[in-house]
Amino acid sequence: MSEAISPRVPLRVAPRALPRVPTGQDHEDLTKHGIKVTAADVNFFYSEHQALYGINLAVPKNCVTALIGPSGCGKSTFLRCLNRMNDMIDGTLLRGKILLDGEDIYQRGTDVVELRKRVGMVFQKSNPFPKTIYENVAYGPRVAGVKKSVILEEIVEKCLQQAALWDEVQSRLNDSALQLSGGQQQRLCIARALATDPEVLLMDEPASALDPKSTAAIEDLIFELKDTYTIVIVTHNMQQAARVSDQTAFFYEGHLIEVGRTTDMFTHPREKRTEDYITGRFG
């Protein structure tokens, strides 16, 4: 657990004006830090229904990968495969391989609990526990065995600062998390996910239920977090994908149609269907 406490991240990232559209510079070499997650020929089934067909996708380290596509295209399903969240649904089956740092997370004997500590997740609808703000963030470290309150306090403060929530809640850490606004709750959920010190952060439409101001706050946050984490984000919002991601993958009816650098994809999509979708002709 010493990993979780070592401040891998500076305590406070100074606020700065963020470029709202990524410049080409950011994308010189997506894989300069290596590949974090690889999906190799992934097929996924809900009982009889096949939801994903032969997905091959490499997620570069310390980059933001956006998964886009119309509703029901399988992008959320794919995201939930990456931390084996779909295991909780009866009758699901995955064929193929998903490699995290080269190791297949679906091989026999994988410790799913350990996997989920390395691959954190933020959900579409903010889902804070009906506990205090402090307890929400401290939950992950606690189940991981951190008991000392000094260490827990340090983690809570660090993560709330990373999630840009500390200034708003530092005086009321012992209030119920349910009293926070929608945007604050979602940032709390991000802080909670960061508290287990994951390597990969999965985000399932994290801003879809939020107002524009909170959305901007979360996008800024994603931008800052990618220095430390590898992020995979599902989004319905094309502008958001263009703003925050380095790589974009377009899913359609369970197939991965196209994947590439975000700048390339939004300027010169190779596939007709990608172009139609990102220009809003369907979806």
Added chain:
Amino acid sequence: MSNLTTAPHLSKIALPGAKLRTYWEHCIHGILLACATISIITTIGIVVILLVESLQFFREVSIIEFLTGTKWSPLLKPQHYGILPLFCGTFLVTAGAAPIAIPVGLGTAVFLSEYATPWLRDVTKPVLEVLAGVPSVVFGYLAVVLVSPLIKAIFPSADIFNAANASVVVGFMILPTIVSISEDVLRSVPRSLREAAYALGATKLDVTVGVVVPAAMSGIMASFLLAIARAAGETMAVTLAAGGTSKLTLNPLESIQTMTAYIVQVVLGDTPAGTPEYRTIFAVGLALFMSTLVLNVLAQWILTRVREKYE
């Protein structure tokens, strides 16, 4: 269609059958209203009778003596009208039933909602419903023929009829109440909370103990209250198994009498109606009713709040 029947004054659509239909609709409305009224009137009637007869009783016996007296012997000279021994008897049986029913009931509910496979749940739930359907008189004689000898074997000093006999069977009688309500509230804890916890690397035990049960805690407490109210109102098993001696004691191995068992004794006995001795049953009934009413209202209030929280 409904416009046709409720608006016969619009002559253009007042077809020949419309008037009859309207009449029929009114009849149905009236019959259903009468059904609803019957249960309301019955409730009010019972409360009024309890109050009127109790007031009559309290004209003859002071309410202070009734509530604070430590001896209860209205049927024997010298008469004493202190309800505390009966109250204590009910308390003793309930307090003995709770430590059996609460852990087993909560454990079963958690098992059914979090751990059991759908198949196992489908088998277990009907069995619990059967348990809920066992007539209380059966529980009563099981207490006498099964539990009593067992307790006597462990504690030779125990009376043959004692509070502990009744506690054991009442504990099992109220089990289904705890299981079914607790399981409902546990299952109503949103799936998203469970997913959030699992996504943080929590084990099943972490999720159950640290998230699901605390989130459902108020509803679980409500199920305890409802079960305790049931235990307090339970009659047959305690009449058969707990003995008939009103005694102010906290020793569960002694023969005691509960409020309900006393009422049975008077109603079945030869106490002449209209005497203060006879009217005691209304006062005792009122006291019992007030206790269980408070528990029920409190539990319903908690459950309503639980439902609001997750809707």
